[in-house]
Amino acid sequence: DTGVSQDPRHKITKRGQNVTFRCDPISEHNRLYWYRQTLGQGPEFLTYFQNEAQLEKSRLLSDRFSAERPKGSFSTLEIQRTEQGDSAMYLCASSLAVGLGELFFGEGSRLTVL
């Protein structure tokens, strides 16, 4: 399977703990995006990378959130000192930097903060 993969699919944690999600994009895609989706809402943009450079961060991405893409391949999204409001589905997508802008999504990582 050469699609976007995310790990873990589900994470339950206690408030105050740190969590990290990993995303492996489609191998030839140089853009990688993180989105957050809460129940009944559309995906909200968090940040994106072109190769290893983080080019944009949303205001939604508080200082407790950090994302990296160290070698321009996989990416990690870390949430420090989790809060109950962080409970959501975290979606990763990838695309080519040229072309028609289609994003390919992974199946998401669902976070539940108790």
Next chain:
Amino acid sequence: AQSVTQLGSHVSVSEGALVLLRCNYSSSVPPYLFWYVQYPNQGLQLLLKYTSAATLVKGINGFEAEFKKSETSFHLTKPSAHMSDAAEYFCAVSDYNQGGKLIFGQGTELSVKP
């Protein structure tokens, strides 16, 4: 800034009936527009996309959408609903001047009654 509004958070149709899901966009530049579908606990799958070619766009699973610049609309239709069409549908506009990220609407949940 670009934005998308989906009219109706929930639409219910009978099997075999016409499906119409409404989407209006706001964009200061010619838009790229997309419809994605999301099944429970899964990521988003592209249904179709408009990229300034033909205004009537055909997608997968019998869906199509028509770009109407005068109405700033990109409504999704399917002539005959099937039970398997029950899912969440998202309209999105591409901010291709800013990294190609997608800006999503709130989503419309489609229910199909037997």
